Amino acid sequence: MSKVKTGDYMAEAVPGFDHRTAIEEAARCLLCHDAPCSQGCPAGTDPGKFIRSIRFRNPKGAAETIRENNVCGGSCAYVCPYDRLCEEACSRCGIDRPIEIGKLQRYAVEQEKAYRMKVLKAPRGPKRGNVCCVGAGPASLACAAELAKAGYKVTVYEREKKAGGVLSYGITPARLPQKVVDQDIKSVSGLGVEFVFGTQIGKKLTVQDLLDKNGYDAVFLGVGLWKSGTVGVPGEDLKNVLRAVDFLKKARESGGYRQVAGKKVIVIGGGDVAMDCATTARLNGADVQIWYRRTIAEAPADIDEIHYALSLGIGITTNFAPKRFDGKDGKVEFAEFTGRDGKSAAKAACDFVILAIGQQAEDLAALADGADKSAKGCLAVRKGGKTSLPGVFAAGDIVNGGKTVVEAVADGKTAAAAMIAYLEKKADRAKSVKPVKTAKKGVK
């Protein structure tokens, strides 16, 4: 009999390092010249440097290296797909196994909290300009922090009650504890960034209003993808056929989703979100089965997340796509599947179905009327995240169609750099206009 792990929905799945075990792990690091791990991070985090700091007894320096580069460094330490980024690049793979870079990053960020460090500081003096970010997910947080560090006054508009976006509403707390997300958010609010919660842009207030009426010099859109994709098969509207984002959000808001306890739950999908739905349901006491239309090799989910799901005793059936959902009294009772080979068929009894088959953009016309869209139905941007609307920038899932947290951070930073360039150019133009006017007056 294989030993299956149990756990609590709110408890951290993997324990972290203490001072001693962190140094032991850091001592395994080969301290490479031109460290390959440091080239493996999309957000430009420098693991070679922060691991060296841990190794040489400077955990505070390690925390600085991480936080200065990535305001979501705490969350990334938990949810980054290390196995295909820095850890895959690790030279130690040629000897035995890579350094546990993610866990060392987590240790370093924990030191920041333990020592009550305030790594990021906004420059003193008058603000250079007034900008705002829409949405408070990883891309917006990264963008807001860069702008605040550069001396701009930044306001973040968020329709939910809490910042963090997908970090706070989309991931199992066992995989990403809220306290870690909160620490990341604190590093941004500590820069003087103001958060306005419960305000959705695109309803009463439009992006154009923000520029024209509210006096923002530029606007960043990092709203993410919050509309669940549908399969387009009969029975999707039955009761207890849930959308992944709604399910995860509700579970996080309520500290669990006990309705699924003791019930049969079918999760449909093969991405990280599907794994999060499955583990969330399992940790809330459900009997969970994942059904995926392709193979494990083709699944977009991180292999660690698949391992984690399996370790909890969750089964995965591959090469089966949903055909229809059936039920009694409007409530789902069966899911029928068709095999990828066109010959196989399956029918499974269930109490809940969770559809985790990708997310889509919500109403883009309401958010940013007239902005160009990409083929995927996301916002189309040029280099630096410039949308087709002047002064409006965008990055993160709403542009790339849903990638990793670390890529959202990287793109948020890039957009911030482009915004700063845009704002500086705008300020220069404003300055150069004035002397011309006075010259004219002089002529008169």
Added chain:
Amino acid sequence: MAVKKDLSIDFLGKHCENPFFLSSSPVGGNYDMVAKCYEAGWAGVFFKTVGIFVADECSPRFDMTNKDGVPWLGFKNMEQISDKPTEQNFEYMFRLKRDFPEKILVATIMGASDEEWTKLAKMCDQVGADLIEGNFSCPQMTSHAMGSDVGSDPKLVERYSRAVTKATKIPFIAKMTPNITSVEPSARAAAKGGSKGVSAINTLKSITNIDLENLTGMPVVAGKSSISGYSGAAIRPVALRFVVDLLKDQELMGKGVEISGVGGIETWRDALEFLLLGARNVQVTTAIMQYGYRIVEDMISGLSHWMDERGYDHVEDFLGLALGNMIPAEDLDRSFQILPAFDKKTCVGCGRCYVSCYDGAHQAIDWDEKKRRPVLIEDSCVGCHLCLNVCPVKDCITPGEVRWKRRPKKTPPVMQRQYD
């Protein structure tokens, strides 16, 4: 923004941007190396020892000790002083001082006679070296007129120190050998000869390993080997001891002799230990040979953070604060025993404390075989803390109850709380 404190400190009247130096060794043996180390952030360099004698080196020339898979606990080298022509070395030093005037260039020299020491001192003058260090301590010279054979003879130390200090006004530092019962006689002799500073320590005479195939020491040089200098983390405790001996010496301190600490320094904490005892700076080689000049980044950052945490603005503010707490064994308070406290929750049940206490201490731990947990036999425990040192789990065994041998005192004794 990274915390960065003012780490500057004067050494023999020279303003140093921080207390981190390269010691006289292969890590600072030519222009390009020293230029790179300066750029990495080191305050200065004790340039690889220059003599009239030009070394002819053997191959291979290094070996190391390791334990439980950890390499470089200690490092052995058989190199002597520079193998480059004397003029070439001074030309490097001239260009370094010209191109990096704010960095501290210490010319380390070694002569075999009064004439040679005088000649070398004058050459230091010509290239504008900030300070001169006399190498009285290399333990593997091929001539007995040089190196640690000189350093263990106070008369020669005084004589050669005088040869240098008469020839130049540049402050002179004597580098001491630890291959001696006590270092003070040689250091006093150097001061008598006019030296203003002391570097301690050079390497320990050693045999690191015996090659079981060739039946000789390591490194194996044509089937043979020699006793030579041992350095690295393993010798830091010895270096700290000699530094304390020097800093406690009334005669040396009365003359205002300044101490530079050397031996096994790898991290800011190692460096800080020397500073807390009263050394005004530290010198590093072995860790650079193993890891590169870049280790200074975490020395600067780590020391800055420690100062920030403790509220110190200048290195001078904490220099020597630990020295007074180093006292003779006969003066230690022996009126109590601190019993170990066992955290049964974090205990993983390995039983190492039981084994060590039985076989290496006082049979004061009983072993609960069912629960796999240690049980302290208080009557047998003497508070030696062997169990605490052998426990693999952090903060599982910690200092616990204080048991007074005689009448209890009002305040508990100061005890260590942080264990790595």
